Amino acid sequence: MTSIIPPSVVPLGRRQPAALLSHREKDKLIERAFLGLYRWYTSRSQETRNWNPDKSFDWRALRTNASADVTTIVQGFFAVEQYAPDYTSELVNLVRRSHGRSHFQLRWGSEEEKHADAWENVLLFSRQRSPQWIAEYKERLRSQQWTLPFPDAITNLVYTVFQERATQLNYLNLMAVASGKSDKAHLRGQEDPVLASVARTIAVDEAAHYNFFLEGVRLYLYYYPQQTLEAIRTVITQFSMPSSHLVPDWDKFAETVYRAGVYGPRDFSRDVMQVVFRNLGIESRRTLEEGIKATRAVPNFDANATQQTAIWDTFDYGLVEGDVKRLHVKIGKYEQEVGLSDLDPTEFVENPELPKAFGLVNQERERS
Ligand SMILES: [Fe+2]
Numbered sequence: 001m002t003s004i005i006p007p008s009v010v011p012l013g014r015r016q017p018a019a020l021l022s023h024r025e026k027d028k029l030i031e032r033a034f035l036g037l038y039r040w041y042t043s044r045s046q047e048t049r050n051w052n053p054d055k056s057f058d059w060r061a062l063r064t065n066a067s068a069d070v071t072t073i074v075q076g077f078f079a080v081e082q083y084a085p086d087y088t089s090e091l092v093n094l095v096r097r098s099h100g101r102s103h104f105q106l107r108w109g110s111e112e113e114k115h116a117d118a119w120e121n122v123l124l125f126s127r128q129r130s131p132q133w134i135a136e137y138k139e140r141l142r143s144q145q146w147t148l149p150f151p152d153a154i155t156n157l158v159y160t161v162f163q164e165r166a167t168q169l170n171y172l173n174l175m176a177v178a179s180g181k182s183d184k185a186h187l188r189g190q191e192d193p194v195l196a197s198v199a200r201t202i203a204v205d206e207a208a209h210y211n212f213f214l215e216g217v218r219l220y221l222y223y224y225p226q227q228t229l230e231a232i233r234t235v236i237t238q239f240s241m242p243s244s245h246l247v248p249d250w251d252k253f254a255e256t257v258y259r260a261g262v263y264g265p266r267d268f269s270r271d272v273m274q275v276v277f278r279n280l281g282i283e284s285r286r287t288l289e290e291g292i293k294a295t296r297a298v299p300n301f302d303a304n305a306t307q308q309t310a311i312w313d314t315f316d317y318g319l320v321e322g323d324v325k326r327l328h329v330k331i332g333k334y335e336q337e338v339g340l341s342d343l344d345p346t347e348f349v350e351n352p353e354l355p356k357a358f359g360l361v362n363q364e365r366e367r368s
């Protein structure tokens, strides 16, 4: 409603940006950054992570007497990654109109399928599961179909950030077990350099995925703070690992990873949620909840500016703006290297809704 009040009537102290970006303009900026990031990502992926699930590991050297717990853990990882074609097709379909995002999802899918194949090789070469057993298990898994956990693109994007970090953490912790670094008595003596190398290689991919999606969420947080913060809240209140509802023996897997110190609710809170929050400039779950509540408490009519103030208070927008700018510098360097910058450079456009001076938020507080 503020937009239809003549400028002379708008109370002083309420911020009226010279020119707000329309949703269409914001979407174009986000898509453009995704495209630049996708190009940078693909080049980097080919140069630094071009491994092969069959030939990059010495499978004959994998130990053949792994404990039942280690095998249960690997089997669970294998099961989750088995749904890579579903994850990819669902996500590609969701973002099919976006060049950068849909092409990225294809590239991402090609990396995820390598994870499924590498974990399958672990099960097979460890001699802990027969080829027949694996074939039947795959058939059972694939008889079910994974579908998107949320109906909209922002919430699914946010979910992917948490999921990639959680997956990376699982693999890093299995790597610790296979490197003889577990502090659990029942996992001592489970050293296996080949398994450690597999877990490390896949964890590096997951870290790259995490970073891609994190940059995406930062873009949304910068241009659409309210919707993004609400999406983050939705995801953390109902987070579970992908396909946990489809994998037939999930409870046994969840209990085994928990006992192994590989993954559990505490790990999610400390090593997933808090890490993501730090990377997005959100202080804590409480700040997020309270910020959203405060924004909602402001009546919507004639109070858009006040509502804005409340939302900018919920996270460190200066930090997020710095990160979005850095992303554009990274894309700019890449485009310069290729020559794209001569023809069609990706440019950073400031969100005019962002409070210009840190004092603005305080001024608003003093007035209310
Ligand atoms: Fe993966």
Ligand SMILES: [Fe+2]
Binding pocket: 112, 164, 167, 205, 206, 209
């Ligand atoms: Fe991943």
